[in-house]
Amino acid sequence: MHKQGFTQAGLNLIQQALSIYDSDLRLAVSNRRFAEMFDLPQALYTEGARFDDTIRHLVDCGEYGQVDDVDAFVAARVEQARAFEAHYMERTRANGRTISVEGAPLPQGGWVTVYTDITSVKRHEALLRTRSELLSEEVLRRSEELSATNRQLAATNAALEEAQRELREIEARTRLTTEMMPAHIARVDARGVYTFSNRRLSSVMPGRPSEIAGLHISEALGPAHAKVAPHLDRALNGEQSIFEFTDDGSQRRIRAVFTPDPVEPGVYILSHDVTEETQARAALQQTRRREMAAQLISGLAHDFSNLLTIILGMQSKLRRMVPPDAAPLVTGTLQAARRGGDLLNRIADITSHRAWRPGPVSLGGFLSDLATLARPSLPGSLRLEVRAEAEGCYQLDAGMLQDAALNLVLNAADACGAQGRIDVVFRAVGDTWLELVVTDTGPGFSPQALAHGLDPFFTTKGSDGSGLGLAMVYDMAKLAGGDVRLANDARGARVTLRLPLRKAAAQARSDLVLLVEDSTDLRAQLRDMLTGLGYAVAEACSVDEACALAGGLPVDLVLSDITLEGEAPGTDLPARLPHLPVRLMTALPGSDPLYRRAQAQGPVLRKPFSPEALAAFLTPESA
Structure with missing residues (x-):
């Protein structure tokens, strides 16, 4: 007013x-x-x-x-x-x-x-x-x-002055609108020289200049010009071109539209970054492939499992009936049938429901935990070096990534033999990708392995390998919207696990919970609950495995089921880990002796329970 x-x-x-x-x-x-x-x-x-x-x-x-x-x-x-x-x-x-x-x-x-x-x-x-x-x-x-x-x-x-003022205002509003668009909007003339640009090229393709009016398109795009030149020629000849390409410098995926100017010779250009869309599309495609594979395989596996059961039963009966010199043949048949059963279990693992559930992960802490888990399985003369060239916290599924990284380290150890060196490095590629690179000093991949190493059931280990290890790593990467690359360098083999780079805030809680549960499905659900509450999680299936992990990891709290793999129940953990708080959970009825024994040691969380009940149970006041 x-x-x-x-x-x-x-x-x-x-x-x-x-x-x-x-x-x-x-x-x-x-x-x-x-x-x-x-x-x-x-x-x-x-x-x-x-x-x-x-x-x-x-x-x-x-x-x-x-x-x-x-x-x-x-x-x-x-x-x-x-x-x-x-x-x-x-x-x-x-x-x-x-x-x-x-x-x-x-x-x-x-x-x-x-x-x-x-x-x-x-x-x-x-x-x-x-x-x-x-x-x-x-x-x-x-x-x-x-x-x-x-x-x-x-x-x-x-x-006329008023009309000129209005035109200037319209031009300013138009330029402001184009500047606010999350895309590069430009025009080049028949010579390929920019006559207009909204100064967004540097945000779509990092490393390129923002002020490009008057520049030739080859000067502005650099090496990427070779990828767009054929499409520009088509547009200059009057044909619209819509295409995608990867910018080698930033590794971003770019979608571009080249539209001929209907008034005078030239081309209008619209380009924007579709990296995240491409990553999400790849993850969705992998999920759909897995669902289709699961539907196809589950029926076959069920029937084949029944056939193996019949074969095992008949061979066991046959071993009691045949003369002694035929026993090795029966034993071989039994072993082959059992291997078929193991293979079915592995197929079930790779086609079962899996989802990438990212949460905040510190790269340094992740690699430290990985080294702690992997070193006991390596020969004493085989060196394992881990380092993070990228700093900070990132959105990753720690459980799935740990399984994949361990798989790669153990494969590298098999390739190296009794001695050598394995390097595990985390590094960022621009602001687009996060790479986990595993290299070894072994003989490297054979040409056949480079071509088919990621294919299911391909193995170079003969009867000792299932051929599903690298396939599961590839499956995990695709679920995240990433990729896996096999190569050889001067020292040996190199496996690059590439994942979308998503920065995350630092974890609100640094407590490490050792989750001891022998059910794979239930352990995954409990891990999601714990990570959702802000805890870091290490996992074990038995009392012995839990004690081994507690000896090498900075565990703050143990959450264990009462009934576990092996002979020792979860109620043995308080005595075997006296320096750690142990919280027990169970689905056993109150009349069960193990339940009464657990209750005598402290509060017991009854299954099933909600995340809120778990959070209250793990607080110090509940002890």
């Missing part, structure tokens, strides 16, 4: 009368001189006054002289106003004074009119005519025409 008051005060100070009517023919703005010049009542110079009411009032006051049909006169003026065009005119009013009327339409609709009293100018012209005996009639007439033309020219210039 303060600004509006200043504006109105300024309008009241000018000598001309001014009025602005909107597209509905209602008064939007006027100054005091407008009301004074035409002697208008307050209702007609108040915002919202109707144009036709003002014309009717002026007719009634004799402003337009004698008018026979007032309604027709008012209607004609209203029609002229609806089709308003810029104009300049001069007229003598009924009171004898002469005014100039200068009008111009507004881009938003409506018009502005400025009324100037030029009576004194006209009198001066008349006086000049009567007193100048030396000037010819022709010179006087020319002078009057020139004066009127100058006034009309001034009015036209004002209208």
